[in-house]
Amino acid sequence: MDFELKYSPEQEAFRREVRAFLEANIPPGLEEPVDPADLSYEQYLMRRELGRKLGERGWLFPTFPKEYGGGGLPMELAVVIEEELDRYGLSLPPFYNTGGTLGAPCLLVWATEEQKRYFLPPILKGEVRVWQLLTEPGAGSDLAGVKTLAVRDGDHYVINGQKTFVGSLHGADWLWTIVCTDPNGRRHENLSWFMIPADLPGISMTPLDLLMAGGEGGASPGAKFTVYFDNVRVLAFNLIGGENNGWKVATTHLELEHGGAGSIRRNRIVDRLIEYCKTTYRNGRPLSQDPDVRDLLVECYIDAEIGRLFNLRNYWLRHTRRPRTYEGPQASLHRKVSGLRIAEAIVKALGPYALTNDPTWDPSGGHLEVFHRASIVATHPGGTIEIQKVIMARRIGIGRAVREEAGTVV
Amino acid sequence: MDLALTEPQEMLKATARAFLERECPRQLLLELDRTETGISAELWRQLGRMGWLGLGIPAEYRGEGAGLLDTAVVYEQLGRGPLGGPHFSSAVLGASAVLGCGTEDQRREILPRIAAGEQILALAYTEPDYGWGPESVRLTARRDGPDYILDGVKLFVHDAAAATHLLCVARTGDGPDPTAGLSVFLVDRSEPGVSVRTLPGFTAGLAEVRFEGVRVPAGAVLGEPGAAWPGLSRALLKAIPVLCAYKVGGIEAVFELAVSYSQTRVQFGQPIGRFQRVEDHIIDIVNQLDAARWTTYEAIWKLETGRPAAASVHLAKAVASEGFYRACNSCHEVHAGIGVVRNYGLVLYTKASRSLYSYLGDPKFHKRRLADALEL
Numbered sequence: 001m002d003f004e005l006k007y008s009p010e011q012e013a014f015r016r017e018v019r020a021f022l023e024a025n026i027p028p029g030l031e032e033p034v035d036p037a038d039l040s041y042e043q044y045l046m047r048r049e050l051g052r053k054l055g056e057r058g059w060l061f062p063t064f065p066k067e068y069g070g071g072g073l074p075m076e077l078a079v080v081i082e083e084e085l086d087r088y089g090l091s092l093p094p095f096y097n098t099g100g101t102l103g104a105p106c107l108l109v110w111a112t113e114e115q116k117r118y119f120l121p122p123i124l125k126g127e128v129r130v131w132q133l134l135t136e137p138g139a140g141s142d143l144a145g146v147k148t149l150a151v152r153d154g155d156h157y158v159i160n161g162q163k164t165f166v167g168s169l170h171g172a173d174w175l176w177t178i179v180c181t182d183p184n185g186r187r188h189e190n191l192s193w194f195m196i197p198a199d200l201p202g203i204s205m206t207p208l209d210l211l212m213a214g215g216e217g218g219a220s221p222g223a224k225f226t227v228y229f230d231n232v233r234v235l236a237f238n239l240i241g242g243e244n245n246g247w248k249v250a251t252t253h254l255e256l257e258h259g260g261a262g263s264i265r266r267n268r269i270v271d272r273l274i275e276y277c278k279t280t281y282r283n284g285r286p287l288s289q290d291p292d293v294r295d296l297l298v299e300c301y302i303d304a305e306i307g308r309l310f311n312l313r314n315y316w317l318r319h320t321r322r323p324r325t326y327e328g329p330q331a332s333l334h335r336k337v338s339g340l341r342i343a344e345a346i347v348k349a350l351g352p353y354a355l356t357n358d359p360t361w362d363p364s365g366g367h368l369e370v371f372h373r374a375s376i377v378a379t380h381p382g383g384t385i386e387i388q389k390v391i392m393a394r395r396i397g398i399g400r401a402v403r404e405e406a407g408t409v410v
Numbered sequence: 411m412d413l414a415l416t417e418p419q420e421m422l423k424a425t426a427r428a429f430l431e432r433e434c435p436r437q438l439l440l441e442l443d444r445t446e447t448g449i450s451a452e453l454w455r456q457l458g459r460m461g462w463l464g465l466g467i468p469a470e471y472r473g474e475g476a477g478l479l480d481t482a483v484v485y486e487q488l489g490r491g492p493l494g495g496p497h498f499s500s501a502v503l504g505a506s507a508v509l510g511c512g513t514e515d516q517r518r519e520i521l522p523r524i525a526a527g528e529q530i531l532a533l534a535y536t537e538p539d540y541g542w543g544p545e546s547v548r549l550t551a552r553r554d555g556p557d558y559i560l561d562g563v564k565l566f567v568h569d570a571a572a573a574t575h576l577l578c579v580a581r582t583g584d585g586p587d588p589t590a591g592l593s594v595f596l597v598d599r600s601e602p603g604v605s606v607r608t609l610p611g612f613t614a615g616l617a618e619v620r621f622e623g624v625r626v627p628a629g630a631v632l633g634e635p636g637a638a639w640p641g642l643s644r645a646l647l648k649a650i651p652v653l654c655a656y657k658v659g660g661i662e663a664v665f666e667l668a669v670s671y672s673q674t675r676v677q678f679g680q681p682i683g684r685f686q687r688v689e690d691h692i693i694d695i696v697n698q699l700d701a702a703r704w705t706t707y708e709a710i711w712k713l714e715t716g717r718p719a720a721a722s723v724h725l726a727k728a729v730a731s732e733g734f735y736r737a738c739n740s741c742h743e744v745h746a747g748i749g750v751v752r753n754y755g756l757v758l759y760t761k762a763s764r765s766l767y768s769y770l771g772d773p774k775f776h777k778r779r780l781a782d783a784l785e786l
Binding site: 001002005006274288289295297298301302305310312313316320326333334389392393398399 | 411412413414415479669672673681683684686688689690692693696697700701704705707708710711712725728729777778780781784785786
């Protein structure tokens with residue numbers, strides 16, 4: 001066993017190349033704001049520009065095939081790009097792009113060759129930003145119950161309905177959307193996915209006023225919207241994976257969204273908390289020397305370590321293409337429940353200081369206050385805590401008569 | 411990064427699993443559970459023949475010279491049994507202590523006997539003021555001419571009844587530093603003044619060991635008198651993750667019991683695994699399993715590769731101890747009545763999860779050491 005990512009001379013040479021490229025192409029002011037809602041339009045445009053530059057080199061989707069605009073790179077080199085971006089507090093892609101990060105793998109598995117050649121290059125080269133559109137007012141945990149309807153009309157489908165808790169600040173180019181294509185069809189056999197240009201007539205959106213906009217993986221969205229479809233005419237060519245085959249496509253999408261992708265990044269909140277408690281004095285001594293606070297910090301550290309190891313394991317399982325069952329939702333479940341525990345521990349340790357981002361009284365620079373709100377919001381995106389358990393149970397083989405397999409991913 | 415076992419390790423794992431399935435059927439384990447030593451002479455000989463009583467003992471001392479990870483691979487399977495008895499106390503913990511504290515001559519004399527299963531060690535460390543830090547050792551060894559005289563009580567000693575020899579940790583010197591003045595004595599259990607009494611109750615092989623004016627020669631001290639702590643603490647640090655691997659195996663077995671029962675037990679017209687309340691317990695078990703597994707194996711990897719490992723070892727012991735304990739609780743919730751029928755077998759794990767919870771330091775102890783390691 002070896003728990004450490006080892007770097008070959010080839011990787012180190014590549015790292016130098018990536019580092020030099022990022023130094024030349026990341027302007028100051030691009031880093032993630034403490035509160036993702038503060039990402040300005042200018043910062044967003046700068047990130048899109050960086051995305052295009054990465055995309056030109058195939059570094060935006062480094063492991064995707066070259067023929068579709070990816071980098072064709074092995075995982076070992078892709079990791080280097082992620083690590084170097086991480087030094088700037090950026091992820092890959094450096095902007096919210098769930099329809100890309102989760103949609104593009106679905107295209108690779110389920111789209112026709114012609115569709116791949118049409119849709120993949122703009123995504124992989126960073127020319128378009130794509131939102132995923134899943135949730136509806138009447139279909140949250142029960143995704144298969146979506147009611148947004150697409151009806152065939154010649155070369156087009158006509159779409160009506162609404163999606164909610166979707167998107168991010170500063171708009172989208174395409175919308176990766178699951179709809180119902182047969183309202184009288186059997187459950188799981190009446191769904192389809194469309195890649196929809198966001199500027200089609202009949203599409204409108206209104207912002208939601210939220211405690212915080214929860215991220216479904218990757219960069220934080222900063223905002224969430226309700227998107228309305230009013231007789232939107234979409235080319236039939238934009239239907240991906242075949243009519244009424246959408247649930248199978250969804251298994252690919254959801255497997256990645258449910259934590260199956262894994263991660264080698266470390267959640268820094270506990271490091272920040274420990275630093276805070278070591279350097280902040282109350283009643284004449286560092287907070288970390290209060291025995292109760294010490295106990296709380298250790299519990300938080302243990303939670304963070306278990307989460308790190310779950311993500312590391314999933315990353316390894318994915319990249320070595322080993323079979324997975326419940327591991328994706330397990331990591332997701334742990335992240336969500338431990339997030340709530342850690343937030344509570346912070347309140348116990350710091351009292352009301354945990355809740356203010358006032359620069360005079362908050363030495364964390366707003367990080368702890370944002371984390372607290374984020375930990376509450378994080379319990380639902382990508383499936384609630386309960387849904388993670390439901391999926392785990394099915395994958396373990398106890399929830400249903402037949403054990404459920406993990407979705408096909410690339 | 412590669413989180414897989416090597417091919418030889420996979421083979422070792424398969425061998426160990428096959429051995430347990432063949433030689434340790436549930437009925438035998440239930441019978442052994444009622445014995446004072448937790449093992450039969452025949453099974454002990456078989457463990458010796460497998461080389462498992464000398465796993466971590468270097469080949470120069472006639473052991474297997476297996477790495478820590480190889481040892482853990484075997485112990486995970488023993489934990490699945492769960493096979494009790496003094497194998498861990500003797501072949502892992504005892505051997506590590508002799509390696510860590512003993513002189514070269516002592517190693518050459520003692521270790522081959524441990525590997526052969528002729529000599530069985532038990533570590534007599536904890537006392538009525540129970541604790542696993544150096545400050546908890548109060549039993550004194552008084553110098554008397556060429557000998558030492560041991561006086562005091564060791565409590566909750568694992569496997570003392572099965573041991574031929576005790577490794578008694580005692581104070582031969584005093585001072586402000588609790589790590590100074592500690593010595594490890596190798597004491598024959600049949601020595602006059604040594605009495606071993608197995609404690610009744612819900613315990614697996616825990617004993618009270620009294621030393622009353624026990625006279626031992628100075629040569630019974632492993633290594634330099636008063637200087638045992640560095641070697642002993644290293645031995646503990648290396649043995650803990652092996653014990654954790656045993657717990658990982660225990661949780662895995664408990665997980666499989668729960669899954670299988672929930673698939674076959676029918677109530678309200680369907681397998682109880684379809685009920686989400688029941689599912690929750692099983693999900694709790696698998697979460698404990700994987701948390702214990704990966705913290706344990708990362709600690710072992712750090713130890714084997716010479717990285718700073720203390721924080722990871724403390725983390726793993728806290729997680730694995732709590733995990734095994736709680737996994738058994740959840741498994742009982744899944745099983746209800748049948749789970750407490752002794753012959754069903756779940757109680758074997760439950761008992762182990764309780765007895766091993768505090769062994770080599772309970773979660774509270776290790777969390778505090780973890781806080782120290784994090785410089786809080």
